Amino acid sequence: MEKELDEVDIFLLKSLQADAKTTAKEFAAQLNMSVSPIYERIKRLEQKGYIKKYVAILDKTKLNRSITCICQVSMRQHSEAFIDNFEKEIRKIEEVQECFHMAGEVDFFLKINIGSLEDYHYFVRTKLSRIENISVLNTTFVLKDIKNGTEISF
Amino acid sequence: MEKELDEVDIFLLKSLQADAKTTAKEFAAQLNMSVSPIYERIKRLEQKGYIKKYVAILDKTKLNRSITCICQVSMRQHSEAFIDNFEKEIRKIEEVQECFHMAGEVDFFLKINIGSLEDYHYFVRTKLSRIENISVLNTTFVLKDIKNGTEISF
């Protein structure tokens, strides 16, 4: 694998994951380059898959989803079919923002966004607990978002 | 609190958090409206804080940060000073993508992005464990990203 990214590419990636609205013109000024190489580098980074997509980050509180909680789920049986089914069902549940299949005692970690404790009750009763083969469900609530980013450091 | 968002606003917010590059013109076509109201609604949503920012989502694997793990940290003493200090120090550590102060037995959940298990060792030895007053550190590794979104449902 050859070296694919130079310092300029890395600068662009880091900048864009902080603020995707930065224009090629602004980058050109910051880097003392002209606009076209910036433009072509960004296009290349998109095409090669370094940049997956551009998204708007919304305000949870304003949208009445200010409560976050972490659910730790373990399964009764660990057959392939049950795990696949769990994944499929989880993907359908809108309250689930993140879900990871874990190594170790707990099988899945879920990050849930909801507006109230009543919503949580509704979520567990009508959605989560309807998935087959769940044995343990352990939920803890977030008191404070200390760091909640989309940026990856590299 | 008056009703701030109508169906069009909600449509725009949901669309933008899936793809921020959608143009006002495209929205206008989808909604059978002209461009200017779309434009002004989006500006309003930005100014009122519903939209916090626009970011590029990068590919972890391409950037050699394909390993994700969850660290559960508990503290020895729960004084305000220690908690504040932990928050301050965590914010500085680039490997930490998310950090939440939790209710319950475990004080903090951390989501970490790294490239190798060696990196994890380095992270724990030189960064995490240097923070004062940590008692328990329990790490589990992600086997598979089932759902890993920035979108919130509403």
Place this chain on the structure above:
DNA sequence: TCTGAAACGCACTGCCC
């Protein structure tokens, strides 16, 4: 609050170095 049109700036292309 929407429509329509006009002005501007940036994204994007092609050519040159």
Place this chain on the structure above:
DNA sequence: GGGCAGTGCGTTTCAGA
């Protein structure tokens, strides 16, 4: 691979309804 100039498109503004 980068600089420069031109074109088209989207953004932005504004009159009017």
